[in-house]
Amino acid sequence: DIVMTQTPLSLSVTPGQPASISCKSSQSLLHSDGKTYLYWYLQKPGQSPQLLIYEVSNRFSGVPDRFSGSGSGTDFTLKISRVEADDVGVYYCMQSTQLRGLTFGPGTKVDIK
């Protein structure tokens, strides 16, 4: 299985300041079809996960443009340009390039200073 790692595992951010989360995979996530199947989810406290970014850099419907995703191969980043109070929760990256084993990162807990 492809192993996903995230850094940092915990992040405390001042409102209005930027934040960045790194996600690395144990193998390249570039599929033979030319796509890279890397997703970002946010699980707010007490809620189900919600999709933020699909295929590395595409914002899902309704996701504010302060969220952006980038990266390629094995290294990916989620950036929040200006953190708001509503952004607290645990952020997970997920790969689905390897179909037999969709795998998630361990999560990065974001809270507000």
Place this chain on the structure above:
Amino acid sequence: QVQLVQSGAEVKKPGSSVKVSCKASGGTFSRSAISWVRQAPGQGLEWMGGIIPIFRAPNYPQKFQGRVTITADESTRTVYLDLSSLTSEDTAVYYCAAYFAPSGYYPKTLRRIDHWGQGTLVTVSS
């Protein structure tokens, strides 16, 4: 508006089985790909497998082969997760999670997950 509504919490004995349901609405069921993901208390997310209803054939990771059965009933727009030989390590919140392809397209894989159900807590305890 896509909605995935799951069945209620369950308490099971070790060695028994549990069946959790997920009813989809607001999206075209025949253009869906539906997975099950679980989250043990205070832990991360673990994919358990999924199904594309029009293909009917489920896909399971190695870890759950032989212990998980995922089925879909198109007439009721419901997907089921059946987990057998339960142990305390199966205590978790179980989520169904889905992708609905746009009109004119059909999902070929389980790669994308857009929408999540509310979760079903399964507690395994003697």
